[in-house]
Amino acid sequence: MDYEAQIKKNQFRTEEYKINMGPQHPATHGVLRLNLTIDGEIIKRVEPDLGYIHRGIEKMCEYDSYPQIIHLTDRMDYLSSHNNNEAVALAIEKALEIEVSDRVKYIRTIVGELTRLASHQLWWGVMGMDLGALTSYFYGFRDREVINDIFEETCGARLTMNYSIPGGIRYDIHKNFVQRVKDFIVHFRSKLPEYDQLLTGNIIFEKRMKGVGILSKEDAISYGVSGPVARASGVKSDIRKIKPYSAFAVQDIDFKEPIYTEGDAYSRYKVRIDEMWESMRIIEQLVDNIPEGNIKEPTKAVIKLPKGEFYQRVETARGELGVYINSDGKKSPYRMKFRSPGFSNLSALEDMAVGSKLGDLVAMMATLDLVVPDIDR
Amino acid sequence: MSYFSEIYRGFKTLINGFRVTHKYFINARKEIVTVQYPEERPVIFDRFKGEVIMPHDENNEHACTGCQACEIACPNGSIEIIWDRVLNEETGKKKKTIDKHIYHLSMCTMCSQCIEACPTGAIIWGQEFEHSVTDRSELTKVLNNPGSKVRADVED
Numbered sequence: 430m431d432y433e434a435q436i437k438k439n440q441f442r443t444e445e446y447k448i449n450m451g452p453q454h455p456a457t458h459g460v461l462r463l464n465l466t467i468d469g470e471i472i473k474r475v476e477p478d479l480g481y482i483h484r485g486i487e488k489m490c491e492y493d494s495y496p497q498i499i500h501l502t503d504r505m506d507y508l509s510s511h512n513n514n515e516a517v518a519l520a521i522e523k524a525l526e527i528e529v530s531d532r533v534k535y536i537r538t539i540v541g542e543l544t545r546l547a548s549h550q551l552w553w554g555v556m557g558m559d560l561g562a563l564t565s566y567f568y569g570f571r572d573r574e575v576i577n578d579i580f581e582e583t584c585g586a587r588l589t590m591n592y593s594i595p596g597g598i599r600y601d602i603h604k605n606f607v608q609r610v611k612d613f614i615v616h617f618r619s620k621l622p623e624y625d626q627l628l629t630g631n632i633i634f635e636k637r638m639k640g641v642g643i644l645s646k647e648d649a650i651s652y653g654v655s656g657p658v659a660r661a662s663g664v665k666s667d668i669r670k671i672k673p674y675s676a677f678a679v680q681d682i683d684f685k686e687p688i689y690t691e692g693d694a695y696s697r698y699k700v701r702i703d704e705m706w707e708s709m710r711i712i713e714q715l716v717d718n719i720p721e722g723n724i725k726e727p728t729k730a731v732i733k734l735p736k737g738e739f740y741q742r743v744e745t746a747r748g749e750l751g752v753y754i755n756s757d758g759k760k761s762p763y764r765m766k767f768r769s770p771g772f773s774n775l776s777a778l779e780d781m782a783v784g785s786k787l788g789d790l791v792a793m794m795a796t797l798d799l800v801v802p803d804i805d806r
Numbered sequence: 807m808s809y810f811s812e813i814y815r816g817f818k819t820l821i822n823g824f825r826v827t828h829k830y831f832i833n834a835r836k837e838i839v840t841v842q843y844p845e846e847r848p849v850i851f852d853r854f855k856g857e858v859i860m861p862h863d864e865n866n867e868h869a870c871t872g873c874q875a876c877e878i879a880c881p882n883g884s885i886e887i888i889w890d891r892v893l894n895e896e897t898g899k900k901k902k903t904i905d906k907h908i909y910h911l912s913m914c915t916m917c918s919q920c921i922e923a924c925p926t927g928a929i930i931w932g933q934e935f936e937h938s939v940t941d942r943s944e945l946t947k948v949l950n951n952p953g954s955k956v957r958a959d960v961e962d
């Protein structure tokens with residue numbers, strides 16, 4: 430009997446089975462484990478399993494004083510560490526009713542936008558690598574290095590900057606800061622078109638991204654996704670526009686919020702590329718007119734917040750970060766809660782992935798831009 | 807027809823990408839961004855937070871009075887101060903003096919709290935970044951030099 434007849438006789442049928450993706454998978458960017466139920470190549474279920482990098486940051490905050498909390502938030506979403514610091518500092522300032530000087534606001538915003546650029550550059554490089562294009566990794570990191578040097582000179586660290594503190598910023602900007610930022614903008618304006626040349630128009634890349642991992646506008650809203658993922662599905666969600674903070678509240682900064690309606694991986698990619706252009710425009714408008722002023726408002730030696738609940742939202746590179754402080758008047762919070770963007774974005778993964786091929790899951794995860802310590806605090 | 811036009815586009819975009827990479831390949835000497843690390847040293851900025859150090863002057867004297875403010879400020883318990891009250895011959899009073907200022911580099915998160923808490927500026931950031939050792943006990947450091955004492959003009 431030949432082979433085909435044998436299959437016919439045995440009623441060849443397929444069966445679902447489970448595999449683990451992660452926690453040590455190179456495309457999950459950290460210790461994320463996905464329990465996949467697949468039928469051949471087709472994904473039937475995706476169950477993210479968290480807990481491999483849980484450090485209990487929210488619980489640790491309950492034992493630390495307010496200035497000590499700041500350095501823990503660096504370790505959540507380490508790619509937008511300054512935005513995290515800023516969120517906590519803003520929440521504490523809101524509670525204490527401190528109004529920081531315009532200089533602090535401008536510097537915070539410039540450093541925050543540089544953080545966003547650095548994060549998107551890393552994402553671009555790593556996303557290319559996930560899809561098999563190692564070249565993009567080196568180009569992304571080459572440009573990110575310039576920003577890291579700016580941070581190192583002014584904030585003292587390359588990644589966990591710990592720069593915003595309750596009442597201001599830790600040090601004044603370095604005297605080279607303005608010049609270096611301007612040089613970087615000139616440098617990056619000439620290099621960003623290369624990113625498009627290398628990946629955006631490439632037909633292999635387009636075939637792997639277009640129509641993959643579609644998230645509809647309704648689903649995006651009901652999962653509570655934010656940031657570039659929401660914007661790619663047509664949801665306006667930029668906190669810098671909705672509820673301006675820092676320099677966005679002081680000056681009317683001219684920037685666009687890139688909105689795409691397709692909701693697929695390719696539009697998430699396009700949103701982030703557009704955001705890099707917009708971030709550069711924001712920095713250009715601010716860097717030349719940093720006003721004079723105090724870099725630090727005086728606070729008491731031991732900061733005690735008044736009783737009550739305080740909430741502050743900022744836009745990090747991944748979306749909306751919310752900081753909730755419940756204070757009972759002591760020197761450390763009664764309860765601290767972070768609403769991290771990565772967690773909500775990850776929850777939409779199952780909706781995107783069911784019914785598509787296993788290979789596309791990597792493209793979806795790459796464009797969600799997951800940072801696992803942010804999801805699993 | 808779209809099959810052939812896609813093949814054509816495939817080649818076109820491939821060449822487009824190669825234009826970028828080959829530009830750097832040909833001009834490789836002009837735009838080098840990497841550093842041959844152990845031979846070439848990277849530039850370390852003054853504010854870089856490498857480790858906590860305690861500067862001593864030429865008389866082997868430091869500014870630490872043993873007030874323990876840094877120990878209290880540290881969120882991770884990275885600093886331990888062993889102190890004693892030592893009789894001062896001139897005044898005849900007992901004065902708090904440090905015996906050892908122990909710093910656990912392995913537990914330090916470079917948060918600057920200790921340095922900001924120190925009233926005398928006895929500890930500062932050092933720019934050392936090559937911290938790899940073969941045994942983790944080597945990461946526990948005693949910051950004050952042996953036989954050092956507090957500078958006479960430092961008040962606590």
Ligand code: SF4
Binds near residue numbers: 880884913915917920
């Ligand atoms: S920098 Fe922070 S963690 Fe390190 S010793 Fe000082 S207070 Fe402790």
Ligand code: SF4
Binds near residue numbers: 875923
């Ligand atoms: S280093 Fe500074 S804060 Fe720490 S014990 Fe010495 S004087 Fe006090």
